[in-house]
Amino acid sequence: MQATSKRLPVRTAAQKGANQPRAPKPRRFDPKAMLSNSEMQAALGSGLLMLIAWAAGSWSELLSIVLYVVSYAVGGWSKAKEGVETLVKERDLDVNLLMIAAALGAASIGYWNEGAMLIFIFALSGALESYTMERSKKDISSLLALKPAMAIRIEQGRMNEVAIDQLSVGDLLLVRPGELIPADGTVYQGASSVDQASITGESLPVEKSTGSEVFAGTVNGEGPLYIEVTTAAEHSLFSKIIRMVEEAETKVPDSQHLIKRVEAVYAKVVVGATLVLILLPPLLLDWSWSATFYKAMVFLVVASPCALVSSIMPAMLSAISKSARKGILFKGGVHLENMARTSVVAFDKTGTLTEGTPQVTDFIAGEGYDRDELLAVSASIEKLSRHPLAEAVVRKAEEEGLLLRSVQESQAVTGWGIEGNVDGQLWRIGKSTLLDQPAAASPELADREYWLSLREQLEAEGKTVSLLLDGERVAGMIALQDTVRLQAETAVRKLQKLGIKVAMLTGDRAATADVIADATGVDLVFSNLLPEDKVTHIKALREQYGHVVMVGDGVNDAPALATATVGMGMGMKGSGAALEIADVVLMNDNIEEIASTISLARRSQRIVKQNMIFAVTVIGVLMISNFVQGIALPFGVIGHEGSTILVILNGLRLLR
Known part of the structure; x- marks a missing residue:
């Protein structure tokens, strides 16, 4: 930087009050946010109408039925629409259509309250799932709220407010106390503490002075900073994070794909079995049509895979959300699922195990x-x-x-x-x-x-x-x-306690690699490697041990990151190529968090298995009870939909 090339302006009182977007206040959990969810409002409205209709039944049956119809419409409209769209566009049956059909079937034989209860609990569980997914995503995509829109650029000693996309490398910016830093750059003049939690997950502000590196989307503290732009807005670290968030919201884990495929087939089987139950018993067993239809409706309710469908994504998103708060970004649930199976973590040496x-x-x-x-x-x-x-x-x-x-x-x-x-x-x-x-x-x-x-x-x-x-x-x-990084030895030891082998891949000569290996305690050392050699060794490790996580920061690590089961890039010092290819990014470069992230991934998989076993067990018990003993429709509704809510809440434990 050339000190003589910048003219810093004298800040007047009017300029100090210039219009500039301020950093948003930290978002805290607010119970009212749940009630502002439109699906939750519809579900609660449906429940309230159900209670009023039940009370009105003692003095006006017609009014009671009208209120039940309104309750059905309020609570079931959204789900019915989803079910019809799936049927028309994809020519498939789904859980939504099964539930609406069961509720209408119950109403057709006079069980208005049971049908309304089914609609209410089904809508409530759907709203809860929708809300929890939304909340989990907000813990990641709240970064979008920190995207600066304007910056104060200094030109010929004057301050001008300009849009972020008008900034160029070399521009000099003023960032006042409490404002968002609008671009990646270095501090040209000034000293302040900067809250980097949105980028690195660090809980405490970091002191910045002349020559320090700063990032777009972070919050300036108590002192004004003059910043020289070093990176165009579209290539800033913040922009890369936004792209990662968008990817994370679209990538679905393999287990969820499997559940979706099973759901489509299972729904058709349930509908077919329900039709058989309606038609055959009156002919073969001399049952009454009303009793047969009632039992078929109970079967339709308890056999639907609502809880099974909700077993995976709430737990996955909760784990991804928790990781994001610690500065670890997953580009999708599939990578969390893969990380849970990790057998080997392979580190690049330079910039990863070392400074x-x-x-x-x-x-x-x-x-x-x-x-x-x-x-x-x-x-x-x-x-x-x-x-x-x-x-x-x-x-x-x-x-x-x-x-x-x-x-x-x-x-x-x-x-x-x-x-x-x-x-x-x-x-x-x-x-x-x-x-x-x-x-x-x-x-x-x-x-x-x-x-x-x-x-x-x-x-x-x-x-x-x-x-x-x-x-x-x-x-x-x-x-x-x-x-050697201060936390390298601790990071390696934590991984080994989880039963994971630790390897080091480096282009350095053997003597240098052995010294670092002795200092950190890694299990396997591979030295004198070209980028293509790293790929070869990653393939060999996968064949020998199974799932491999590769941790690297350089352009030369990109092929190995792509070859590993999960590629993990270093966010602060990592190259653009490494960050683009990586499946997971350590925004604060703290390699100690790798072990806890793998532990979290394993916990999420345990919870998913718990949910699936619980869901299948509940469905099985309710189905058998319906045929052997016979169960009331309200009990079937509460047992089935209650299990769905419990599955969702179990997944949310990871947010603690």
Whole structure:
């Protein structure tokens, strides 16, 4: 950033009050929201009319029937419409049509109250399911409410309010206290705390100052910030999250697809069996038509798979919602389902198990040289390079408070390093491979054996080694290493406690990989890998162990992420390609959360199984009771629809 290229305006009182959208207040659970749901209002209205009709029956049968008809219409209209649309468009029967048919059948033989009760409880369970799904999705898609619409752009010292899509990389923006940050960028001037919960799931605000990275959709705290835009709006991290949310709402797990297919066939079987029950008993068993029709209606109610249909999605969406609140975004329930079966978690090394930023671990000065002076000279030359190793040397010098020198005639040496003149003296920094040349080729390399021995020792520790040359003489040696993430060892240990094997895939050489493996405790190590090699190893792990989760952050990880059962990308430092391909995104890059996410996925699958077993058991018991003992229609209604409500509530336990 060029400090001279931006003119910051003087903020007047009028400008401080300029119109700018403010960050919305945090959304809290409000019981009134349930009552505002239109399906819930219709269900409750139907129930109220049913009670009034029942009371009115003691003094006016006609009025009672009219009120029952209105109750049927209010509670059953939405479901009847859905059922008819399925029948007309897809030529299939569904649960909605079965329930409406059962209610109308009950009414046709004079059981108006039982039919109304069926409509009421069926509408209530449907409204509850709809509400819970809506609530679960809101925990993810509430991010949409944080999408900024306008920004204050500074142009020639003036502040102008512009639409977000008019922003360009390099624009300077003002974000006042309490406002949404409108674009990804870096802090040009100012200091404040920023609430990043919408992006990373962090509960506490993060301090930001000059040079800090900020993200669109996060909320500025107590101080004004001047921000330089670094990413176009359509490519911002926030926009990527929105696309992930849209994908999550459309992808359905395999188990739900199976239930849908079974439901279509099952509904036809139930209708066929009901017709048989209506027609045959009067002919074969000498039953009365009214008794036969009543028993058939009870069968139609209790045999419908309402609870079974509701066994999966509420639990899935609840788990996805809970994960989203912790900064973990699933792109669909199918990935949650797959993650529950995880046998192996494979990590990329750089930027995943490690910080991805090399640090100077050793700076050794040769005989006759002052260490601080050498480090200052090295940093002065390296400051002209954008290579990560060069930046590490500069950081080291700055941390030690060393004064950098001016450099003349600096140039890169292709395939080796960089050189430059400092105070009229030529210095060169580059790969230590120079030590491997024959002595005749570099006769001035003094103490070659000493430096070779030292390099061997450092490389055995997994470090990358560079040489600092004073002309042709070795003046010093620099060792750098990527540091292990603080939570890496804990993350690996938590996964292993779940019975999951942990693998590391890296393009680094074996010595470096082994050092990181020892520090983190991973079970399997694969080194010296090209991107296609990572794919090969992921395939092999899937064949040997089963379901594999791949965790990565770079472009080179994208093929492996796509090959794994579940690809998990790092949200903060991950490349665009990795985020696009990943099935799950760790928005806060906290790899410790992987184990808890797998545990949550397993819990959701246990709840789904509980729901399905419970639903099938209730249906079976009610059907057998209807044939063996005979049960009253109201009892069948309460038993069947009550089980549906219990299944939905069981799925909602994951939201706690």
